[in-house]
Each structure stands twice: as structure tokens, then as C-alpha cells.
Amino acid sequence: MPFIQHTDADRAAMLEAIGVKSIDDLYVDIPADIRVKEDGDKVKMNPSMGELEVTRHINALLAKTKNANDFAFFRGAGIYNHHVSTLTDHIALYDGNFITAYTPYQPECSQGTLT
Incomplete structure (x- = not known):
């Protein structure tokens, strides 16, 4: 099923359901100086990658x-990352x-x- 982006009304309803006023309220525990800014700090990649x-x-x-x-962990029974x-x-x-x-x-x- 393709992803259908949330509307502003959808976002507002979800925020109200969890009891916060804005999406930024979800990140208050992360120090402001290390948060990714809205327009800055984007991951820069070559578009042809x-x-x-x-x-x-x-x-x-x-x-x-x-x-x-x-860390060492023993999951996969011999089938590892690829x-x-x-x-x-x-x-x-x-x-x-x-x-x-x-x-x-x-x-x-x-x-x-x-x-």
C-alpha cells in the first residue's frame, strides 16, 4: 500500500490525542543545540547516488x-547482515x-x- 501523507488536520488530531501542542514538544528532552534544525543540518548527498x-x-x-x-550479540544463527x-x-x-x-x-x- 503506498504511503499517503498526513494532512494538517491529521497531525493536529494526533497531537491532541497524545496531549501536546506541537511536534516540537515531543523533542523537549533533546538539548536544543544538538537538534536538527528545520532548514539547516540536512544530510547532504549526491542526487545520483x-x-x-x-x-x-x-x-x-x-x-x-x-x-x-x-556490541557482540548472538542472534541470527549464522545468518548475518548483508x-x-x-x-x-x-x-x-x-x-x-x-x-x-x-x-x-x-x-x-x-x-x-x-x-
Whole structure:
């Protein structure tokens, strides 16, 4: 399902539901001198960068702080981080062949009734 951006009325209703007056109220615990400004401090990237280059660039920026990848943890049972394109997720979610529980049996496959 494609993302539909929130309207101003949607944002106002959400802020009212959680009891704050503005989005800035959500960030009061972060010191003002390290917050990203609305127009400044944007992440500068070359517009011709591919997905993998952008991921590497962002990871280089994130490497300036500590995260779970900086520590030993034993999850994955031997399957560790590797690049998977976001297109793969899109195909897996929206292609009916990947979301059906139906498995064709051999005659259907060999007769060409399923592709």
C-alpha cells in the first residue's frame, strides 16, 4: 500500500490525542543545540547516488554513535547482515506468487497451467 501523507488536520488530531501542542514538544528532552534544525543540518548527498551508496553514507554517519551493531550479540544463527534491496521487499509483498500458500503439484507445472 503506498504511503499517503498526513494532512494538517491529521497531525493536529494526533497531537491532541497524545496531549501536546506541537511536534516540537515531543523533542523537549533533546538539548536544543544538538537538534536538527528545520532548514539547516540536512544530510547532504549526491542526487545520483544509488540505494547501496546512500545506505553506506547513512551508515557512515550513524557510525559516529553507538548502536547494537557495536556490541557482540548472538542472534541470527549464522545468518548475518548483508545487503537486501528494498525492491526485494516490494516484490515479496506485492507479488501474489510469494504470498500464497498454494504449492502446485508436478502435472500442473509440466502442463504449463501455472507460470
